Amino acid sequence: MRLHLSPEDRAFRDEMRTFFSTAVPQSIRDAVAAHRELTKEQFIEAQRALNAAGLAVPHWPVEWGGRDWTPLQRHIWREEMQLAGVPEPLAFNTSMIGPVIATFGSQEQKERFLPATANLDIWWCQGFSEPDAGSDLASLRTTAVRDGDDWVVNGQKTWTTLGQHADWIFCLVRTDPTAEKRQRGISLLLFPMDAPGVTLRPIELLDGGFEVNEVFFEDVRVPAENLVGEENHGWDYAKFLLGNERVGIARIGSTKRMLIEAKEHARGITVNGAPLSEDPYMTARIAELENELLALELTALRVVANSAGGRPHPASSVLKLRGSELQQAATELLVDIAGPMSVASFADEDSDVPEWAQVATPSYLNYRKVSIYGGSNEVQRTIIAGSILGL
Amino acid sequence: MEFSYDDEQNGLREAVSALLSRAYGDSEQRRRVVGTDPGFDEKTWGQLAEMGLLGLPFAEADGGMGAGPVEVSIVAEEIGRVLAPEPFVEAVVLAGGLVADLGTDAQRAEVLGALAEGTLLPAFAHTEVGSRWQASAQSVTATEDGGAWRLSGVKEPVPNGARADLLVVSALVGDATRLFLVPGDAEGLTRTGHRNHDGTRSAKLTFAGTPAQPLGAGTGDQAPAIEKAQARARIAYGHEALGAMETALTTTAEYLKARKQFGVSLNKFQSLTFRAADMYVSLELARSTVMWATLVVDADGDVVAAADRARLQASRASRHIGKEAIQLHGGIAVTAEYKVGHYTSRLTAIDHLLGDGDWALARLAGSVTEHQTVDALQ
Numbered sequence: 109m110r111l112h113l114s115p116e117d118r119a120f121r122d123e124m125r126t127f128f129s130t131a132v133p134q135s136i137r138d139a140v141a142a143h144r145e146l147t148k149e150q151f152i153e154a155q156r157a158l159n160a161a162g163l164a165v166p167h168w169p170v171e172w173g174g175r176d177w178t179p180l181q182r183h184i185w186r187e188e189m190q191l192a193g194v195p196e197p198l199a200f201n202t203s204m205i206g207p208v209i210a211t212f213g214s215q216e217q218k219e220r221f222l223p224a225t226a227n228l229d230i231w232w233c234q235g236f237s238e239p240d241a242g243s244d245l246a247s248l249r250t251t252a253v254r255d256g257d258d259w260v261v262n263g264q265k266t267w268t269t270l271g272q273h274a275d276w277i278f279c280l281v282r283t284d285p286t287a288e289k290r291q292r293g294i295s296l297l298l299f300p301m302d303a304p305g306v307t308l309r310p311i312e313l314l315d316g317g318f319e320v321n322e323v324f325f326e327d328v329r330v331p332a333e334n335l336v337g338e339e340n341h342g343w344d345y346a347k348f349l350l351g352n353e354r355v356g357i358a359r360i361g362s363t364k365r366m367l368i369e370a371k372e373h374a375r376g377i378t379v380n381g382a383p384l385s386e387d388p389y390m391t392a393r394i395a396e397l398e399n400e401l402l403a404l405e406l407t408a409l410r411v412v413a414n415s416a417g418g419r420p421h422p423a424s425s426v427l428k429l430r431g432s433e434l435q436q437a438a439t440e441l442l443v444d445i446a447g448p449m450s451v452a453s454f455a456d457e458d459s460d461v462p463e464w465a466q467v468a469t470p471s472y473l474n475y476r477k478v479s480i481y482g483g484s485n486e487v488q489r490t491i492i493a494g495s496i497l498g499l
Numbered sequence: 500m501e502f503s504y505d506d507e508q509n510g511l512r513e514a515v516s517a518l519l520s521r522a523y524g525d526s527e528q529r530r531r532v533v534g535t536d537p538g539f540d541e542k543t544w545g546q547l548a549e550m551g552l553l554g555l556p557f558a559e560a561d562g563g564m565g566a567g568p569v570e571v572s573i574v575a576e577e578i579g580r581v582l583a584p585e586p587f588v589e590a591v592v593l594a595g596g597l598v599a600d601l602g603t604d605a606q607r608a609e610v611l612g613a614l615a616e617g618t619l620l621p622a623f624a625h626t627e628v629g630s631r632w633q634a635s636a637q638s639v640t641a642t643e644d645g646g647a648w649r650l651s652g653v654k655e656p657v658p659n660g661a662r663a664d665l666l667v668v669s670a671l672v673g674d675a676t677r678l679f680l681v682p683g684d685a686e687g688l689t690r691t692g693h694r695n696h697d698g699t700r701s702a703k704l705t706f707a708g709t710p711a712q713p714l715g716a717g718t719g720d721q722a723p724a725i726e727k728a729q730a731r732a733r734i735a736y737g738h739e740a741l742g743a744m745e746t747a748l749t750t751t752a753e754y755l756k757a758r759k760q761f762g763v764s765l766n767k768f769q770s771l772t773f774r775a776a777d778m779y780v781s782l783e784l785a786r787s788t789v790m791w792a793t794l795v796v797d798a799d800g801d802v803v804a805a806a807d808r809a810r811l812q813a814s815r816a817s818r819h820i821g822k823e824a825i826q827l828h829g830g831i832a833v834t835a836e837y838k839v840g841h842y843t844s845r846l847t848a849i850d851h852l853l854g855d856g857d858w859a860l861a862r863l864a865g866s867v868t869e870h871q872t873v874d875a876l877q
Contacts, residue, residue, distance in 0.1 A: 110501040111794035113876050121876070184876070191872075364872050371868065391864040396811070398873045399788075399863065403812050405875045406787035410502050426780050492779050493772035497752045 190361025554615025661692025
């Protein structure tokens with residue numbers, strides 16, 4: 109039991125802090141801080157800057173660009189990146205399909221995909237959810253039927269985040285409709301988004317943005333070599349992938365940054381002649397959020413230290429559950445601080461309403477997603493009740 | 500940053516757990532013990548002394564074991580786990596802690612040595628009716644006449660005040676708060692003890708020109724030292740609460756599996772299992788914060804602020820888990836015969852002995868503009 113960082117870890121933190129605040133262009137970090145939508149080019153520029161410094165995929169195997177860091181160092185890496193407003197390496201590439209290919213893929217697949225995935229030369233999107241398969245993912249109906257050396261894919265995916273930028277998709281498909289257990293009839297296929305028969309329809313969201321898409325497949329031919337691992341074992345790879353997704357999902361550094369912003373903005377707003385930042389109810393609300401965030405960060409440190417063999421600790425469900433709630437609470441706080449200005453979402457350039465207040469409500473509405481994706485919070489409660497409490 | 504216990508600490512936990520399970524493994528044993536004065540078992544207290552636990556945090560030169568706050572936290576958690584009524588936090592961490600921090604060489608040797616041996620029970624007489632979790636005395640006064648000090652006024656409620664062999668009493672000397680030692684059988688001291696809702700005991704202490712010995716040789720205000728000792732006790736209480744919350748949760752989960760209604764066990768109802776899952780979330784978040792606060796004590800950091808943070812998180816969790824443990828059981832849990840309600844009662848007492856969550860939050864809110872972020876890693 110020890111409170112302080114070792115001198116090595118302290119030096120590591122300083123190194124990360126310096127790197128993130130100097131090596132990624134300020135304009136990109138400003139866009140993140142302002143909750144603006146990033147362009148595809150900005151994502152790519154930021155990730156390539158990280159990858160050039162060996163900081164895009166530290167959790168991968170060393171031979172594919174990983175860094176063999178301790179869990180604490182990974183935590184510091186992620187935390188400092190979020191605090192500095194650096195866009196995180198694209199999760200679909202680095203947290204999801206990358207580790208799956210590195211663990212279950214063939215040597216050819218590793219060589220073909222991993223370097224390009226780390227450098228965002230290939231932009232991946234996730235073909236998991238379907239209109240009738242959300243939390244109940246195993247009920248997915250998109251099919252792949254073997255025809256000679258190809259799989260022929262038909263069906264539809266939805267909620268495909270940033271699919272409009274994607275070069276490739278990793279896609280769960282049903283390859284054995286007769287399997288006794290429906291989880292056993294699913295496989296994982298990789299194919300290009302410009303393959304004949306793939307069409308994409310953007311979905312406009314409540315905040316006015318186009319972040320997610322529907323993707324349709326009509327007789328899409330996928331070479332057999334693009335199957336990951338074994339046929340009908342896709343569910344195992346999906347579970348592995350979702351477990352990895354959950355570890356970074358608490359987004360503590362990002363919420364910390366929003367609380368810093370909230371305090372700054374509250375100083376600039378006057379209530380009955382005094383700054384909002386001195387209002388007793390407002391200070392108590394911020395203080396309680398700060399304390400809950402501290403509790404979450406300490407829990408994250410406990411969980412990462414106890415994740416044996418790369419498998420996430422069961423308590424990682426706590427991180428997803430509470431992390432999403434705190435992200436939402438921070439966006440709600442920003443709307444409340446903006447007060448009447450918060451309705452002016454799409455004001456013109458000559459508006460006196462500051463940008464942070466204009467984007468506050470769209471962000472708040474957009475962030476309702478965080479308790480839904482990555483295994484909804486109700487799924488997390490089911491996991492805690494079942495695998496931790498034995499209920 | 501490192502959250503795991505070493506072999507010696509795990510061994511300590513096993514030994515304490517074994518002793519306390521023998522004494523209170525069956526909740527009926529606790530009911531019997533708290534049914535009569537002094538509200539705890541003198542024999543078990545003696546066994547805790549034999550294991551060296553009552554001198555755990557004190558210097559070896561003062562008759563203690565020279566162990567740290569992590570060891571103290573382990574004992575407090577095991578006390579909470581079985582709801583042992585022995586006043587470990589009250590006597591060792593709080594009253595003993597004040598003597599260790601402020602006492603002269605002679606006072607430390609005399610008080611802490613006897614406390615460690617189990618032959619002297621000290622109690623901190625500080626709370627006054629109408630005061631609220633402050634570090635200073637409210638109306639009890641101390642006056643000096645030719646080098647002899649006398650106390651006047653009323654302290655109430657004083658945990659273990661009737662049973663205590665020695666009282667550490669806070670009193671006003673002008674505007675300053677000073678601490679004094681008063682033997683339990685001193686002349687001019689009237690003690691009226693009673694039972695508390697959680698089975699422990701408190702007392703009303705009336706001082707009428709009672710002779711008293713100043714604690715320590717200094718003459719300055721001792722309120723800051725009281726603040727610091729109370730902060731350490733808040734953190735230790737946090738660990739006692741963690742032990743109690745864990746038992747309340749596991750007992751509830753077991754009950755949900757065993758109890759049948761509508762022809763099925765209660766764990767078939769998602770409305771109940773989701774609430775149990777939320778109890779787990781509260782417990783783990785509180786555990787992280789309280790463990791961190793103990794590490795702050797260990798590193799001699801800002802103990803008062805860390806204690807406020809631990810108090811806030813533990814208070815919120817205690818109320819959540821205590822109330823839900825009863826609700827998820829149903830009527831059985833509000834009976835004296837069944838154990839889980841007693842955990843809620845004790846958690847409620849701990850929540851109010853040294854400051855509740857809103858009280859801690861008000862203090863934290865006062866300094867929220869003074870920092871940009873709260874850093875877990877130091």
